[in-house]
Amino acid sequence: MDRWVGRVALVTGASVGIGAAICQKLVECGLVVVGCARNVDKIRKLGEGLESAKGKLHAYQCDLSKEDEILSLFEWIKSNVGGVDVCINNAGFGDYGSLLGPEASVSGWKSMLDVNVVALCLCTKESVNSMRQRGVDDGQIIHISSLSGHRVPIGPGNHFYSATKFCVRSLTEGHRQELKELRTNIRVAAISPGFVATDFFTNALHSDNTSAQNITELFTTMKPIEPVDVADAVIYILSTPAHVQVHDIMMRPTQQKT
Template sequence: MATLAPATFLAFTQPADLLVQSLVAPARGALSPVARAPRQAATAMGSSLRSRRPSTTGPLHDRRIVITGASSGIGAAAAHQIAANGGTVLLVARSLDKLLEVKDSIEAEGGTAFAYPCDITDSDAVERLIEQIVHEHGTIDMLVNNAGRSIRRSIALSHDRFHDFERTMSLNYFAAIRLILGLLPHMKANAFGHIVNISSIGVQTSAPRFSAYVASKAALDAFSDVVATETLGSGVTFTTIHMPLVRTPMIAPTTMYDAFPTLSPEEAANLVVRALVKRPVEIGTPVGTFGELMHALAPKITDRILHQAYKAFPDSLAAQGERNPGEKAPENNTKSTGPGLSRRTLLLARASRLARTQPLSGTATAMMRLLPGIHW
């Protein structure tokens, strides 16, 4: 599998000429200018907002900030950076043990953090969570909807998996809305609030195999766009971050991503801090903006390009039917599956082994180089 130089994902506040250069760069033989730029460019967006020790006069001083999915990945990294900028972090995730590890780490650096274990797909649990944090902290200033799940599976393998769509919407959309609806009255009463939603570059590019994931993120985008027009006069604003590919546990099952240019969780956390401090309407990348333009100006051509991407990149191992490492094998599998399904399972397992060992095709490599950060 090819190894690529690290890519940079720039906010679309970068100069327009850099964006244009990245779009006309050749797809073969060299990375585009956006991908060749130093990786530190993404870090630079948040470097001025960070400090090694928590600040009592930082841009987030005296702000109480709820962040979901705070036990690992982007959430944990963002929690550290929020605390370093003076914010009080209210950590939310299902695992108390992991939350306490993040909390202790933040406090060891001199920051302030509180751990709140909660399954945010449970409406009763969310109601209790909101009552508790409002009672204990009074004012809740900001919310970061970071928790999410991703499913990379083609529609051809999804005909009998409606539950995938239900579970994805439950966490990525309905759970976020529960928190927004629960905290909005308190924010409006204080005439201030800011809500950051971690969306995806996939909403802008419509990458194949992510129908469940992209639909859930697009729904939250649309909800926030509408609600923002209603709450602006109350002092409550929204930021949507169209996050490019980030190396977190969520993408680990897709082994081909090992060769992809990605952001680190710390670089992604810079974007979260920027969203909290600057409070723009949207943060994204030139590639994502280009994807939106292509869909608007040349939809048929864009569909053809994406169809080629669909053919170039294989389904993930999980989608192909291979169990994740450590997963217990079902008992008496052949007894209940029948000969047809057993043969299908065998073929999918063989395909997954080939996908693990075969390098990416030339088409796939070219797309990966030219358009870094997309969830192929």
């Protein structure tokens, strides 16, 4: 990780869970990290606890569903820390509901597409532009995806979310191919975790008490992945030599069946 000391990483969805764990790991490794989220209070608090670390954490407020706010984020990075060397597209969410039932929500579908797919593409595009404008030829893009991008989960509630993660799986390969066409050594990878101990499910399930109870019971029967486990996978990708491109790391709790 020595070659990354002092360089700049963008982490989206950085306020809690996987994003916060990634920010902490990167700062401890000496990177200058820009963590963005709609609510930055938790990022600032995390940064206060990392003041003695090798790197530094900057908090930036950004609604990733809005194109103008993403573009403003990259302008701020350019003006204040120089540019992006590592982009970690961690932000994403699920909106529980079937595809065909009365609770199916067009607004929910659009919101998931905006954050899980469109924002990921725009942040990647702007990051690669930043790298190439500054002659950076060894940058890294990492998409935090999901096992739901590799198989359609049983049960109707997560099918549209799963579709967005299938998009991420396709985009990872699309980004890899286009980076090769640009004759650059910037690498792209994805990490696809299974059940992780975060508030993702609580947020996705809203007031669906039955499903929430099922998730609670599931976590009592197996130990889920912790956010730090995903952060460790990020460090592994960044630590690989220049001639090795990790494409997709699939990880699940040892006791997870699907």
